[in-house]
Amino acid sequence: MPPVSFDAPLQLGWLVLALPWLWWLTRRRPHRHEVGGLRPWEASRVEAPRGRRRPPPSAWCALLALGAAALALAGPRLGGGTVHVVDASLSVRARGVVAEPGGRVMRLGDPGPDGVEPVVAEREILAAIAAARDASRVVVHTDRPAPVGLPEWLVWEAPSPPSGPNAAILAVAPSGRDRFAVHLMEEAGRDLVLAADDGSRMAVTAAPPPGALVEFTVGPTARRLWLETSAGRAPDALADHDAALPRVRVVLAADAGGDAEALVAAAWPGAEVVRADRGAAAPFLRFLGVDGSTLLALDEDPRTDLGEAAGVAVVARAARAVRLRLAPARPLEECLTPAGPVRWPDLPRPPRGAAGLDRALAAVGLLALLAALGLRHRGS
Amino acid sequence: MRPAAAASTEPFPRAFFHALAALSRRRWLVRGGERTAAARGFAQHGGERRPWRPGEPLRAVDWRAAARRETGLWVRERERERGGRLVVLLDRSASMTPGDEPWRDLASRRLAFAAASLALEEGARVELHHQDGIPLRIAGVGRSARLRALLEGLPPPAGLGAALPALRPGGDLLVLTDPWLPDPTWWDLATLAPRQRSCRVVFLTLRREAAPPAEALELVDAEAGRMLPVDLRDARRARRAHDVHLRSLLQRAARDRIQAAVLVADPPAGGPAALLRHAHAAGVL
Numbered sequence: 128m129p130p131v132s133f134d135a136p137l138q139l140g141w142l143v144l145a146l147p148w149l150w151w152l153t154r155r156r157p158h159r160h161e162v163g164g165l166r167p168w169e170a171s172r173v174e175a176p177r178g179r180r181r182p183p184p185s186a187w188c189a190l191l192a193l194g195a196a197a198l199a200l201a202g203p204r205l206g207g208g209t210v211h212v213v214d215a216s217l218s219v220r221a222r223g224v225v226a227e228p229g230g231r232v233m234r235l236g237d238p239g240p241d242g243v244e245p246v247v248a249e250r251e252i253l254a255a256i257a258a259a260r261d262a263s264r265v266v267v268h269t270d271r272p273a274p275v276g277l278p279e280w281l282v283w284e285a286p287s288p289p290s291g292p293n294a295a296i297l298a299v300a301p302s303g304r305d306r307f308a309v310h311l312m313e314e315a316g317r318d319l320v321l322a323a324d325d326g327s328r329m330a331v332t333a334a335p336p337p338g339a340l341v342e343f344t345v346g347p348t349a350r351r352l353w354l355e356t357s358a359g360r361a362p363d364a365l366a367d368h369d370a371a372l373p374r375v376r377v378v379l380a381a382d383a384g385g386d387a388e389a390l391v392a393a394a395w396p397g398a399e400v401v402r403a404d405r406g407a408a409a410p411f412l413r414f415l416g417v418d419g420s421t422l423l424a425l426d427e428d429p430r431t432d433l434g435e436a437a438g439v440a441v442v443a444r445a446a447r448a449v450r451l452r453l454a455p456a457r458p459l460e461e462c463l464t465p466a467g468p469v470r471w472p473d474l475p476r477p478p479r480g481a482a483g484l485d486r487a488l489a490a491v492g493l494l495a496l497l498a499a500l501g502l503r504h505r506g507s
Numbered sequence: 508m509r510p511a512a513a514a515s516t517e518p519f520p521r522a523f524f525h526a527l528a529a530l531s532r533r534r535w536l537v538r539g540g541e542r543t544a545a546a547r548g549f550a551q552h553g554g555e556r557r558p559w560r561p562g563e564p565l566r567a568v569d570w571r572a573a574a575r576r577e578t579g580l581w582v583r584e585r586e587r588e589r590g591g592r593l594v595v596l597l598d599r600s601a602s603m604t605p606g607d608e609p610w611r612d613l614a615s616r617r618l619a620f621a622a623a624s625l626a627l628e629e630g631a632r633v634e635l636h637h638q639d640g641i642p643l644r645i646a647g648v649g650r651s652a653r654l655r656a657l658l659e660g661l662p663p664p665a666g667l668g669a670a671l672p673a674l675r676p677g678g679d680l681l682v683l684t685d686p687w688l689p690d691p692t693w694w695d696l697a698t699l700a701p702r703q704r705s706c707r708v709v710f711l712t713l714r715r716e717a718a719p720p721a722e723a724l725e726l727v728d729a730e731a732g733r734m735l736p737v738d739l740r741d742a743r744r745a746r747r748a749h750d751v752h753l754r755s756l757l758q759r760a761a762r763d764r765i766q767a768a769v770l771v772a773d774p775p776a777g778g779p780a781a782l783l784r785h786a787h788a789a790g791v792l
Contacts, residue, residue, distance in 0.1 A: 157724055157736065158722065158724055159724070159727055160715070160725070160726055160727065161606040161727045161729050162605050162726055162727070162729065163602030163611075163685045163686070163687040163728075163729055164685075164687030164728060164730075165726055165728050165735045167748040167749045167751065168735060168737045168739070168745065171737040171738055171739055171744070171745065171748065172735055174736065181740075183721050183740065
């Protein structure tokens with residue numbers, strides 16, 4: 128049986144009314160009815176009735192009408208159900224307004240295994256909505272401003288007014304051993320502190336958009352950096368203020384040329400470069416993550432076929448791809464506080480199976496009510 | 508009529524008097540010319556005078572006329588009463604208001620007032636027996652206010668029905684009651700009826716009796732308080748039993764040469780205007 132969900136489950140509380148009604152209908156003691164005389168009904172005399180009474184058909188019809196009305200008000204949907212997309216990013220957590228709805232929940236912004244907090248903005252929310260295709264209704268809990276023209280099945284729950292001027296880390300690129308070039312943006316001209324998870328800190332005055340590049344030196348164990356205000360708190364802004372530090376280890380083939388280290392240093396300044404064990408079959412160059420996984424590999428030295436200049440460019444492009452994979456650059460337009468209402472592309476319609484049942488139930492309730500009135504009129 | 512007026516518990520709302528006036532006009536149109544000629548009789552003093560005859564009571568002497576004429580004693584001729592004598596018997600037993608529903612009591616008081624008013628307009632004398640004290644005896648159109656005051660001030664129906672009063676013969680008897688008249692009362696009525704000029708009985712019914720709730724019930728007799736456990740889930744059967752009872756009452760009345768009618772007392776059929784309309788159609792008014 129397909130799952131049934133309710134748009135307004137609190138409306139089911141009307142069903143509570145049926146309980147006293149049922150009690151009244153099935154109470155033990157027969158109802159007293161005073162009449163002027165008893166003569167016509169002597170033939171209908173019975174022993175004093177025992178047990179509970181059986182409600183008349185009109186009562187069942189009226190109960191059915193009540194039940195159908197309550198269900199219709201609750202807005203049942205067949206299939207799908209409601210999916211809550213919860214923005215739990217730092218900007219929401221900093222205000223203590225992370226939503227905790229029941230039912231199916233998709234949390235965005237929780238730190239990953241590497242401790243890096245993902246960014247939550249329109250792009251991520253859109254991706255979550257797209258992932259919830261089987262839902263008939265999606266409720267987004269975030270501090271992002273609501274886009275205009277939302278479809279009926281998409282509900283935007285903002286716990287507080289949208290954030291103020293934003294501060295963001297737009298991009299992080301290695302610039303030397305334990306040194307990183309950080310592209311910062313700050314809309315309000317506040318004094319900020321750039322911090323890393325190894326305790327490294329640096330006061331910065333970020334330039335207004337499109338921002339400025341600052342050099343930040345961290346310890347060898349640092350994996351993540353973020354922006355704080357001078358009071359040591361996250362800027363009261365969007366959730367774009369932290370980023371992973373792109374760190375790799377490059378393994379060169381044992382038989383790679385002697386200038387291979389210089390080639391890697393040009394593409395990835397400060398990268399740790401090692402040679403593979405001699406004798407083992409190894410690609411020309413491998414980028415390994417901090418956990419040892421291979422991020423990208425070049426089997427052959429590209430300079431052999433392409434020449435020196437083009438070969439260097441290929442390695443540089445590979446290094447850039449790895450860097451963006453580890454620390455994606457965020458477009459400036461996404462980090463700026465929206466000047467006006469956000470417009471989204473046309474969102475896909477909910478699945479056909481998630482059709483509402485409220486109208487059908489309302490019709491059933493109306494028919495049941497008419498039947499109850501008709502039966503009542505006939506005296507049954 | 509508006510539903511609010513139909514369901515009014517005021518004994519004599521404005522709609523009632525409008526309906527009564529309309530009914531009165533219709534009766535005048537139908538009976539046009541009936542009341543134009545006076546005839547000699549024994550009821551009222553008329554305009555003609557004649558000499559006193561020996562043996563006549565001195566009470567009959569018109570002393571003013573005798574003083575004016577200086578010769579003999581003169582007597583004012585009496586004219587025949589034109590409208591006869593209407594005797595209204597109001598049932599005031601508790602069965603008139605079962606379950607404290609006022610409609611039957613209201614309908615009986617409204618019908619009593621309507622019948623009496625119309626009779627007074629036609630020159631009749633009216634006797635109203637209401638079991639709650641001295642009967643009211645009035646004549647003349649201007650006395651209907653007294654009748655209204657009495658009907659408005661009647662205490663609520665209570666207790667068992669009283670025995671029928673002793674009535675002078677020759678009247679037009681109108682009994683306003685419910686379909687639960689006890690047998691002894693009916694026997695008295697059947698004895699009384701042949702000595703009256705006419706006898707009409709109106710049985711006022713209520714929906715709570717004609718169509719009781721379709722379930723297992725404890726029916727309670729409003730007068731005696733007797734209880735009867737019944738199973739009325741077969742609503743048609745219950746209605747049929749009530750109809751059979753009414754039919755038996757009407758057959759009994761026909762057998763005893765009593766004109767009987769059944770009127771619904773609940774609004775809207777028992778509302779002030781509709782009640783008079785139905786009563787007129789049934790020949791009660």
